[in-house]
Amino acid sequence: MDDYRQKESRVSSNNQRPEEVVASAVLRYADTAGGLLPLLHDIQGVLGHIPKENVADIARGMGLSRAEVHGVISFYHDFHTEPRGLTTIQVCRAEACQAMGSRELEQHVKESLGVEYGGTTSDGRFTLDPVYCLGNCACSPSIRIGNEVHARVDASRFEELLAEHKTI
Amino acid sequence: MTTRIYIPADTTACALGADSVAVEIAVQSQIRGLDIEVIRNGSRGAFWLEPLIEIEQDGGRIVFGPISRGDATGILEVFSEEGYDGLIQHELCLGSVSDIEWLSRQDRLTFARAGWTDPRQLDDYKLHGGYEGLTRALEMLPADIVETVKSSGLRGRGGAAFPTGIKWQTVLDTDAEQKYVTCNADEGDSGTFADRLLMEADPFQLIEGMTICALAVGATMGYIYLRSEYPRALDTLNHAIASAQGARLLGDDICGSGHSFHIEVRVGAGAYICGEETSMLDSLEGKRGMVRFKPPLPAIEGLFGKPTVVNNVLTLAAVTTVLAQGPEFYQEYGSGRSRGTLTAQLAGNIRRGGLVEVPFGASLRELFEGYGGGTASGRPVRAIQVGGPLGAYVPESQWDTRLDYEAFGEIGAMLGHGGIVVFDDSVDMLEQARFAMEFCAVESCGKCTPCRIGSVRGVELIDRIRESKNSAKQLNQLEDLCETMDSGSLCAMGGLTPMPVRSAVKHFPMDFEYNDQRGVKR
Ligand SMILES: Cc1cc2nc3c(=O)[nH]c(=O)nc-3n(C[C@H](O)[C@H](O)[C@H](O)COP(=O)(O)O)c2cc1C
Ligand code: SF4
Ligand code: FES
Numbered sequence: 001m002d003d004y005r006q007k008e009s010r011v012s013s014n015n016q017r018p019e020e021v022v023a024s025a026v027l028r029y030a031d032t033a034g035g036l037l038p039l040l041h042d043i044q045g046v047l048g049h050i051p052k053e054n055v056a057d058i059a060r061g062m063g064l065s066r067a068e069v070h071g072v073i074s075f076y077h078d079f080h081t082e083p084r085g086l087t088t089i090q091v092c093r094a095e096a097c098q099a100m101g102s103r104e105l106e107q108h109v110k111e112s113l114g115v116e117y118g119g120t121t122s123d124g125r126f127t128l129d130p131v132y133c134l135g136n137c138a139c140s141p142s143i144r145i146g147n148e149v150h151a152r153v154d155a156s157r158f159e160e161l162l163a164e165h166k167t168i
Numbered sequence: 169m170t171t172r173i174y175i176p177a178d179t180t181a182c183a184l185g186a187d188s189v190a191v192e193i194a195v196q197s198q199i200r201g202l203d204i205e206v207i208r209n210g211s212r213g214a215f216w217l218e219p220l221i222e223i224e225q226d227g228g229r230i231v232f233g234p235i236s237r238g239d240a241t242g243i244l245e246v247f248s249e250e251g252y253d254g255l256i257q258h259e260l261c262l263g264s265v266s267d268i269e270w271l272s273r274q275d276r277l278t279f280a281r282a283g284w285t286d287p288r289q290l291d292d293y294k295l296h297g298g299y300e301g302l303t304r305a306l307e308m309l310p311a312d313i314v315e316t317v318k319s320s321g322l323r324g325r326g327g328a329a330f331p332t333g334i335k336w337q338t339v340l341d342t343d344a345e346q347k348y349v350t351c352n353a354d355e356g357d358s359g360t361f362a363d364r365l366l367m368e369a370d371p372f373q374l375i376e377g378m379t380i381c382a383l384a385v386g387a388t389m390g391y392i393y394l395r396s397e398y399p400r401a402l403d404t405l406n407h408a409i410a411s412a413q414g415a416r417l418l419g420d421d422i423c424g425s426g427h428s429f430h431i432e433v434r435v436g437a438g439a440y441i442c443g444e445e446t447s448m449l450d451s452l453e454g455k456r457g458m459v460r461f462k463p464p465l466p467a468i469e470g471l472f473g474k475p476t477v478v479n480n481v482l483t484l485a486a487v488t489t490v491l492a493q494g495p496e497f498y499q500e501y502g503s504g505r506s507r508g509t510l511t512a513q514l515a516g517n518i519r520r521g522g523l524v525e526v527p528f529g530a531s532l533r534e535l536f537e538g539y540g541g542g543t544a545s546g547r548p549v550r551a552i553q554v555g556g557p558l559g560a561y562v563p564e565s566q567w568d569t570r571l572d573y574e575a576f577g578e579i580g581a582m583l584g585h586g587g588i589v590v591f592d593d594s595v596d597m598l599e600q601a602r603f604a605m606e607f608c609a610v611e612s613c614g615k616c617t618p619c620r621i622g623s624v625r626g627v628e629l630i631d632r633i634r635e636s637k638n639s640a641k642q643l644n645q646l647e648d649l650c651e652t653m654d655s656g657s658l659c660a661m662g663g664l665t666p667m668p669v670r671s672a673v674k675h676f677p678m679d680f681e682y683n684d685q686r687g688v689k690r
Contacts, residue, residue: 078438
């Protein structure tokens with residue numbers, strides 16, 4: 001039910017049907033050497049995920065087999081075939097952040113959002129993902145909300161950021 | 169007269185609030201009717217002082233940091249009422265840039281421009297010595313460029329420390345219609361951010377370095393493989409590429425020389441293994457990032473089967489210094505067979521974290537104590553992981569080791585990409601060893617069994633060691649497993665995961681003994 005609603009909102013917000021998004025991405029990248037990754041990034045950038053139903057079109061358009069496209073999508077942590085929350089929250093799990101308490105932060109974030117890694121909050125706002133380093137390791141722990149990285153995040157700072165984000 | 173205020177647009181500076189400081193300064197100067205130009209420069213890498221702002225007067229700059237949005241309001245108030253002289257008295261004023269000893273003590277070659285320039289202004293880059301290297305290279309024969317890089321002693325900064333000139337020679341010597349220059353900007357190691365800092369603060373340097381490389385080996389196409397975790401770097405790079413093309417320093421017929429070279433940025437998709445060079449090439453080809461067997465070397469059969477240079481961001485950047493200042497100049501820095509400067513990154517539980525560029529040969533202690541000032545928590549340092557997630561945990565007895573590739577190799581550790589991650593005495597080394605295995609399980613490309621399955625088994629074994637009252641048997645099994653991974657893995661992912669694990673067991677054995685207080689902070 002939730003999943004369905006998110007997809008609806010995505011489609012209505014940019015008024016583009018997945019088939020059209022795929023078709024225009026194929027047009028753009030069919031002749032690009034090694035163009036599959038940029039193409040997948042593009043599609044996911046617009047739709048929020050890469051719908052399974054469209055893998056066949058992608059494969060045909062790029063002159064690949066469906067298995068090849070599936071193989072690539074499943075290999076990379078960034079690509080998703082299921083609908084996601086409107087914004088992705090990444091918590092850095094890597095060593096420099098561990099040294100500054102990211103294990104506790106990670107626990108807090110999961111409890112606060114009520115999801116495990118890969119999960120989407122019940123209001124469809126956020127999907128939580130792990131990340132291994134955001135290049136902000138001198139000011140750990142780090143999290144990323146959408147495209148913004150935040151430094152020295154503890155539980156209370158996380159709640160502040162969440163509240164700020166909800167008001168936008 | 170217009171006063172310039174510099175506020176970094178760097179990821180870490182912004183993660184600490186630099187954007188809101190910039191907005192505040194713009195708003196306040198409007199309200200107060202001040203003639204101020206805000207410039208978003210790159211960071212100097214003194215991250216412990218970010219957000220750091222610089223105010224220019226008579227060619228010099230005074231520095232304030234770390235400052236909050238509220239501090240920014242106060243600083244502008246003083247400026248509007250008492251002018252520049254009032255600013256110098258301000259409690260957050262750190263003096264001029266050269267007064268910051270943490271910065272002035274460093275030997276900055278690659279990061280000499282970081283913070284001084286606007287990364288979006290090509291002219292600024294040129295004004296600060298940019299494109300002198302390429303100008304030289306355009307007057308040289310390819311073989312002479314390669315020779316210059318060889319005699320500088322430059323070795324790859326991505327981790328493996330392979331001599332750069334020799335790699336270039338192979339590509340130069342291999343006949344092909346098409347050759348490639350690829351820049352490895354996947355920077356996946358925890359505790360590292362030097363590539364990111366360079367791309368955000370001084371992107372033209374990377375472009376210049378790649379262009380020099382292209383001239384040297386005869387390549388016409390280049391790719392920067394950038395990790396998806398770096399959206400700001402993507403933005404600065406794309407902007408810089410467009411500017412360089414506009415000025416005919418990149419693209420067709422560079423500076424009227426008849427040489428062409430194009431660069432495209434390709435964004436990764438969250439896979440650590442794609443930092444391994446052959447996996448990166450597969451990823452650039454639009455495939456799963458599987459590690460390839462070597463031979464053939466990428467220098468002979470690389471991207472799309474063509475001769476390809478794969479170099480780290482910092483390696484390619486250093487080439488500009490080598491060409492501009494000469495190989496002898498570069499050679500003068502360093503220790504033993506590690507020539508030039510090490511761009512160390514102080515990270516983790518550290519009071520003064522950031523980028524420290526010093527000649528190879530300084531001791532680890534000089535860095536984390538002298539520059540780093542000890543832990544952020546104020547507790548004693550217990551372990552330091554050097555060289556990323558595949559690097560060893562270095563105990564106190566080894567903190568005086570010289571930072572050069574060979575000296576670190578001798579103590580069973582590695583420098584890698586120069587990440588130095590400090591842990592205080594609350595660290596549980598069993599958890600760190602477990603994480604090393606877990607990380608390998610998550611990021612393995614899956615090609616070899618010891619890496620793919622062994623790492624999962626490693627996690628289970630360490631869990632059992634944690635639970636068991638007598639873990640001698642499991643510790644032996646863990647060592648056997650490490651041996652199998654070490655000897656049976658195709659690449660360093662599986663091959664070096666044992667390094668942090670073994671170093672933890674060896675130097676911190678008490679953490680692997682039964683302890684019902686586990687999880688309780690000492
Ligand atoms: C698992 C693994 C990850 C790696 N990650 C990176 C990386 O993120 N960046 C990098 O430059 N080199 C990385 N390397 C090293 C590259 O394979 C390669 O040696 C390097 O890019 C060559 O450039 P250089 O000679 O300039 O160092 C990695 C190696 C391994 C085995
Ligand atoms: S060691 Fe691991 S990451 Fe490297 S090739 Fe083998 S399975 Fe892939
Ligand atoms: S380890 Fe967390 S940002 Fe680098």
